[in-house]
Amino acid sequence: MHGHGWFGPYQGHPAPGFKGAFCLSPQGRGATDYKGLGELDVLRAIEEVCLDFNIDRSRIYLRGGSMGGTGTLSLGVHYADRFAGLAPTAANSDYVAWTERWGWNTPFEQRFSDLRLWIQEAHSARTFAGNLLNLPTFIQHGSADLIVPPAHSRNTWRILRENGCEAEFREHPNVGHGGFPGHAMDNALAWV
Numbered sequence: 001m002h003g004h005g006w007f008g009p010y011q012g013h014p015a016p017g018f019k020g021a022f023c024l025s026p027q028g029r030g031a032t033d034y035k036g037l038g039e040l041d042v043l044r045a046i047e048e049v050c051l052d053f054n055i056d057r058s059r060i061y062l063r064g065g066s067m068g069g070t071g072t073l074s075l076g077v078h079y080a081d082r083f084a085g086l087a088p089t090a091a092n093s094d095y096v097a098w099t100e101r102w103g104w105n106t107p108f109e110q111r112f113s114d115l116r117l118w119i120q121e122a123h124s125a126r127t128f129a130g131n132l133l134n135l136p137t138f139i140q141h142g143s144a145d146l147i148v149p150p151a152h153s154r155n156t157w158r159i160l161r162e163n164g165c166e167a168e169f170r171e172h173p174n175v176g177h178g179g180f181p182g183h184a185m186d187n188a189l190a191w192v
Contacts, residue, residue, distance in 0.1 A: 001025070001068030001069075001071045002025060003064070003065050003066030003067045003069075003090075004031050004066060004067040018189070022049065022053060024045055024046065024049055026041055026042045026045045033067050033071055033092065034071025034072075034074060034075060035074055035123070039071070039078070046060065046082075059084050060082065060084055061083060061085045061086070061087065061192055062076060062083055062087070062088075063086070063088070063188070063189065064087075065088075065090050065178070066091075067092075068088075069090050069091030069092075070088070070092040070125075072087065072088040073088045073091050073093045074093075074125055076088075076131075076132060076135060077131045078128065080131045080132055083135060084135075084192070085135065085136045085192025086136070086192065087140075087188040087189055087192050088137070088139055088153075089139075089180065089184075089185075089188075090141050090142065090145055090147070090148050090152075090153070090177055090178075092148050092152055093124065093152045093156040094126040094151070094152045094156050095123070096124075096126070096155060097152040097155055100151050126155060126159050129156065129159040129160050129163050130163040132160060132163075133164060135165075135166075136167070136168075137167045138187075138188040138191045138192050139167065139168070139169045140153070140169075140170045140171075140172065140180065141153035141154070141169075141170075141172070142172050142175030142179070143171050144176045145175070145176055147177040153171070154169070157169035168191055170184070172184065
């Protein structure tokens with residue numbers, strides 16, 4: 001799944017090619033992080049491809065970077081039974097990382113504090129990490145990422161491991177929000 005900025009009014013982002021695999025590159029409905037309507041679009045696109053082609057439903061994998069990584073984890077934790085493995089890169093997956101890095105979402109006493117916390121938790125993959133118990137997940141992040149702090153992936157991986165999930169994490173030194181070494185995605189896909 002593509003990152004933020006690769007969308008337009010029409011499907012046009014080319015799907016990557018992997019030998020022996022049918023690849024789909026859903027649009028993501030703008031900047032939805034593949035949640036809400038974006039999530040439904042991905043599920044519908046997968047279903048349409050499965051209806052038109054002989055797809056082994058037990059071997060459907062999700063991968064993506066940035067917003068696509070966020071969507072990979074989000075769809076994975078909510079529909080774990082539909083996928084065989086996840087390979088998110090630079091995913092916004094733990095709202096606590098924003099607080100740690102920039103002080104965003106700092107709790108303060110107000111009338112709706114509990115509701116605010118509930119909404120934050122409901123939109124974070126970390127909350128549902130236990131759902132990945134039987135879904136292999138290979139997380140990658142650059143240590144020098146200034147767009148999505150690496151703490152997102154570190155925290156999510158820690159929570160996955162605490163829940164007994166099969167998860168691997170690779171933090172690439174001196175890599176920002178992009179520019180991962182060529183072997184990085186190959187390693188992730190081979191692992192899942």
